[in-house]
Amino acid sequence: xxxxxxxxxxxxxxxxxxxxxxxxxxxxxxxxxxxxxxxxxxxxxxxxxxxxxxxxxxxxxxxxxxxxxxxxxxxxxxxxxxxxxxxxxxxxxxxxxxxxxxxxxxxxxxxxxxxxxxxxxxxxxxxxxxxxxxxxxxxxxxxxxxxxxxxxxxxxxxxxxxxxxxxxxxxxxxxxxxxxxxxxxxxxxxxxxxxxxxxxxxxxxxxxxxxxxxxxxxxxxxxxxxxxxxxxxxxxxxxxxxxxxxxxxxxxxxxxxxxxxxxxxxxxxxxxxxxxxxxxxxxxxxxxxxxxxxxxxxxxxxxxxxxxxxxxxxxxxxxxxxxxxxxxxxxxxxxxxxxxxxxxxxxxxxxxxxxxxxxxxxxxxxxxxxxxxxxxxxxxxxxxxxxxxxxxxxxxxxxxxxxxxxxxxxxxxxxxxxxxxxxxxxxxxxxxxxxxxxxxxxxxxxxxxxxxxxxxxxxxxxxxxxxxxxxxxxxxxxxxx
Amino acid sequence: xxxxxxxxxxxxxxxxxxxxxxxxxxxxxxxxxxxxxxxxxxxxxxxxxxxxxxxxxxxxxxxxxxxxxxxxxxxxxxxxxxxxxxxxxxxxxxxxxxxxxxxxxxxxxxxxxxxxxxxxxxxxxxxxxxxxxxxxxxxxxxxxxxxxxxxxxxxxxxxxxxxxxxxxxxxxxxxxxxxxxxxxxxxxxxxxxxxxxxxxxxxxxxxxxxxxxxxxxxxxxxxxxxxxxxxxxxxxxxxxxxxxxxxxxxxxxxxxxxxxxxxxxxxxxxxxxxxxxxxxxxxxxxxxxxxxxxxxxxxxxxxxxxxxxxxxxxxxxxxxxxxxxxxxxxxxxxxxxxxxxxxxxxxxxxxxxxxxxxxxxxxxxxxxxxxxxxxxxxxxxxxxxxxxxxxxxxxxxxxxxxxxx
Numbered sequence: 001x002x003x004x005x006x007x008x009x010x011x012x013x014x015x016x017x018x019x020x021x022x023x024x025x026x027x028x029x030x031x032x033x034x035x036x037x038x039x040x041x042x043x044x045x046x047x048x049x050x051x052x053x054x055x056x057x058x059x060x061x062x063x064x065x066x067x068x069x070x071x072x073x074x075x076x077x078x079x080x081x082x083x084x085x086x087x088x089x090x091x092x093x094x095x096x097x098x099x100x101x102x103x104x105x106x107x108x109x110x111x112x113x114x115x116x117x118x119x120x121x122x123x124x125x126x127x128x129x130x131x132x133x134x135x136x137x138x139x140x141x142x143x144x145x146x147x148x149x150x151x152x153x154x155x156x157x158x159x160x161x162x163x164x165x166x167x168x169x170x171x172x173x174x175x176x177x178x179x180x181x182x183x184x185x186x187x188x189x190x191x192x193x194x195x196x197x198x199x200x201x202x203x204x205x206x207x208x209x210x211x212x213x214x215x216x217x218x219x220x221x222x223x224x225x226x227x228x229x230x231x232x233x234x235x236x237x238x239x240x241x242x243x244x245x246x247x248x249x250x251x252x253x254x255x256x257x258x259x260x261x262x263x264x265x266x267x268x269x270x271x272x273x274x275x276x277x278x279x280x281x282x283x284x285x286x287x288x289x290x291x292x293x294x295x296x297x298x299x300x301x302x303x304x305x306x307x308x309x310x311x312x313x314x315x316x317x318x319x320x321x322x323x324x325x326x327x328x329x330x331x332x333x334x335x336x337x338x339x340x341x342x343x344x345x346x347x348x349x350x351x352x353x354x355x356x357x358x359x360x361x362x363x364x365x366x367x368x369x370x371x372x373x374x375x376x377x378x379x380x381x382x383x384x385x386x387x388x389x390x391x392x393x394x395x396x397x398x399x400x401x402x403x404x405x406x407x408x409x410x411x412x413x414x415x416x417x418x419x420x421x422x423x424x425x426x427x428x429x430x431x432x433x434x435x436x437x438x439x440x441x442x443x444x445x446x447x448x449x450x451x452x453x454x455x456x457x458x459x460x461x462x463x464x465x466x467x468x469x470x471x472x473x474x475x476x477x478x479x480x481x
Numbered sequence: 482x483x484x485x486x487x488x489x490x491x492x493x494x495x496x497x498x499x500x501x502x503x504x505x506x507x508x509x510x511x512x513x514x515x516x517x518x519x520x521x522x523x524x525x526x527x528x529x530x531x532x533x534x535x536x537x538x539x540x541x542x543x544x545x546x547x548x549x550x551x552x553x554x555x556x557x558x559x560x561x562x563x564x565x566x567x568x569x570x571x572x573x574x575x576x577x578x579x580x581x582x583x584x585x586x587x588x589x590x591x592x593x594x595x596x597x598x599x600x601x602x603x604x605x606x607x608x609x610x611x612x613x614x615x616x617x618x619x620x621x622x623x624x625x626x627x628x629x630x631x632x633x634x635x636x637x638x639x640x641x642x643x644x645x646x647x648x649x650x651x652x653x654x655x656x657x658x659x660x661x662x663x664x665x666x667x668x669x670x671x672x673x674x675x676x677x678x679x680x681x682x683x684x685x686x687x688x689x690x691x692x693x694x695x696x697x698x699x700x701x702x703x704x705x706x707x708x709x710x711x712x713x714x715x716x717x718x719x720x721x722x723x724x725x726x727x728x729x730x731x732x733x734x735x736x737x738x739x740x741x742x743x744x745x746x747x748x749x750x751x752x753x754x755x756x757x758x759x760x761x762x763x764x765x766x767x768x769x770x771x772x773x774x775x776x777x778x779x780x781x782x783x784x785x786x787x788x789x790x791x792x793x794x795x796x797x798x799x800x801x802x803x804x805x806x807x808x809x810x811x812x813x814x815x816x817x818x819x820x821x822x823x824x825x826x827x828x829x830x831x832x833x834x835x836x837x838x839x840x841x842x843x844x845x846x847x848x849x850x851x852x853x854x855x856x857x858x859x860x861x862x863x864x865x866x867x868x869x870x871x872x873x874x875x876x877x878x879x880x881x882x883x884x885x886x
Contacts, residue, residue, distance in 0.1 A: 360828070
């Protein structure tokens with residue numbers, strides 16, 4: 001299936017490129033230009049060198065500072081880490097890095113990119129790693145210009161919160177993480193979310209309820225089913241008319257793949273930049289990876305998926321057979337022992353062939369639901385189950401079958417089972433007539449040696465009759481001993 | 482000296498009491514008079530729909546030839562008790578006979594509850610409790626026509642089976658969010674609904690009956706549900722629960738439970754030391770039980786007291802049940818709804834096989850407190866025995882019936 005996709009994409013690509021042109025793309029000497037300087041781009045350049053790429057490499061970053069770990073911005077926001085701690089290691093010598101340079105257009109015909117200042121830069125191979133851009137809501141009043149309002153998507157937007165109370169707008173993954181982190185840091189936080197529970201696209205209702213409880217415990221109140229409709233200095237207006245005090249207002253209303261540049265190059269775009277399983281776009285000289293791209297079969301962009309894509313693409317560009325990128329990643333929001341596996345639609349609406357396993361322990365805030373097919377995880381959500389997050393997560397990413405004892409797997413226990421013979425004598429075997437194992441043994445000793453005799457002596461099996469097999473077996477054990 | 486025990490009502494509980502007393506009363510201390518309203522002796526109500534599936538009234542009869550010819554048992558059919566005078570220790574029947582007793586056991590059972598909705602008296606409306614009810618249903622149902630069953634509990638699904646056997650196309654309306662809310666949880670009810678739905682039974686949960694509509698001849702033709710849905714129906718069967726038959730309490734000055742029923746203590750005795758109540762008419766410490774098994778436990782406790790063990794008590798109800806409704810196996814046992822403080826639930830559902838299994842465990846994640854099985858109940862017997870004990874094998878093996886004792 002995947003091979004077919006790849007072949008088709010290559011064939012399409014060949015329409016506008018000669019065979020020799022394509023060859024230059026994969027011999028490890030071509031000039032590689034990377035647009036975007038986030039973790040995906042950073043890892044790609046590192047891996048290019050690692051895999052022996054010898055051509056020149058240029059990286060354009062729109063932000064003024066070098067690449068940093070965007071996923072850890074909440075740690076800057078809540079004051080846990082200084083901004084500098086997020087900076088990624090410097091790139092190998094010889095790589096040309098141009099920070100603070102925004103590329104505004106790609107001309108695939110002339111194979112060059114154009115910067116904001118009008119300068120043009122030719123490329124051999126172009127890699128788009130433009131990441132995602134925040135999607136912002138319409139807000140009345142002072143709107144986005146209100147003092148204290150920020151979009152914590154960049155280092156600039158994520159500088160430490162000093163003024164409370166805090167209103168986080170949007171309870172998706174980042175918003176929920178942000179509210180949790182700031183609540184933990186002692187801020188008075190309200191999370192305003194239009195869905196029925198935080199992260200409603202990723203989690204089911206019960207997992208959502210536990211996340212709500214975890215937020216509450218951290219000091220963050222979730223206002224679900226609500227939107228912020230207007231913002232004034234120091235306050236936010238909800239759609240039910242309530243005003244929330246807001247010294248700091250953080251917009252976490254989601255992100256979308258940043259495809260603006262891809263569109264200037266007329267590349268195929270559908271939600272993200274369309275790429276084949278070698279991460280090649282509809283132009284044979286242009287590749288894309290990370291949050292701006294939408295590889296076949298990838299459900300969630302995670303840091304791990306970006307890293308794996310970077311390594312696979314580096315291999316491809318060095319002339320190796322860049323193995324297709326795996327599509328099984330675990331989403332681990334920065335909340336205690338929470339993991340989401342597989343495509344959300346498989347979790348929300350399991351198929352008719354699926355097997356379903358659920359562990360629910362509301363008293364201890366633990367919950368796990370797995371959708372399985374042929375013993376392997378298709379999708380799942382785990383809350384509060386530390387060990388299962390690790391073990392099930394690994395079995396999922398490696399696409400291996402689960403062990404047969406799923407209860408023990410989810411609970412993370414490995415206690416042995418005693419087997420039926422260890423049952424105490426007081427165990428009731430026939431519930432309809434309250435007959436214990438001891439009663440049955442005694443009846444046996446007194447000469448009741450078959451089912452009718454046992455029934456006459458004890459009434460066992462004369463109610464619903466479901467215990468007949470058990471009674472027979474216990475008689476068998478008595479006979480043997 | 483022979484004393485007289487009068488038993489009012491000859492349903493399964495009353496019958497069990499008579500059996501137990503006769504089995505234990507070797508010296509013939511008790512002469513038993515049973516006052517039975519119906520024209521036939523006690524029969525198995527749980528499998529009532531099988532009466533339409535080839536079994537006869539005789540097949541369902543619970544009495545034995547020995548009991549029928551027992552000189553110490555005087556079974557009076559077609560006889561209704563109308564008055565109880567505790568002062569003179571006399572039960573008066575509709576035919577004016579007066580029966581004096583030394584001990585009295587009330588086993589009057591219950592009557593079907595018919596919700597007070599407009600149109601409930603139209604022709605084509607039935608209750609579902611007695612063989613006579615089934616005879617009336619059989620005479621009225623026309624094959625191929627739609628029928629509505631009000632109540633999606635065990636009895637309601639039995640009634641749906643009856644309608645199917647008579648060739649009608651049944652729809653079941655249940656107020657609770659899922660079928661059989663007493664015996665199984667939401668997941669089990671969902672699997673049950675899917676399986677019975679596949680048999681052509683319409684399932685409408687989370688909705689009540691709002692009204693019934695008749696044709697010009699005064700026969701029901703449709704019903705409207707509380708959400709506005711209209712269902713065509715040439716037959717409507719009410720099986721939405723029962724109410725205890727406690728009419729005798731009034732004339733006798735006996736106390737009733739909060740929701741009706743003869744109020745009795747844990748020995749099933751009323752405030753009068755000569756009067757007991759067992760089965761669905763008894764409000765044991767205020768609570769009535771609408772299932773056969775608790776009634777048997779009450780009958781056994783009272784029989785022991787009559788035979789000289791004054792301390793025998795009703796041990797409490799085990800609401801566990803394994804049933805086959807409309808060919809679908811379901812079972813619930815122990816703490817079905819995980820109401821125990823700190824309980825942990827483990828569920829396995831195999832959508833391809835159409836099976837659902839749930840274990841309710843103590844906070845240790847190990848000790849079995851209850852469970853639900855639907856679609857396949859092979860694990861029931863072993864699981865039920867494990868109640869209160871640690872699991873002896875992996876949960877899924879136990880649920881699938883692959884573990885032995």
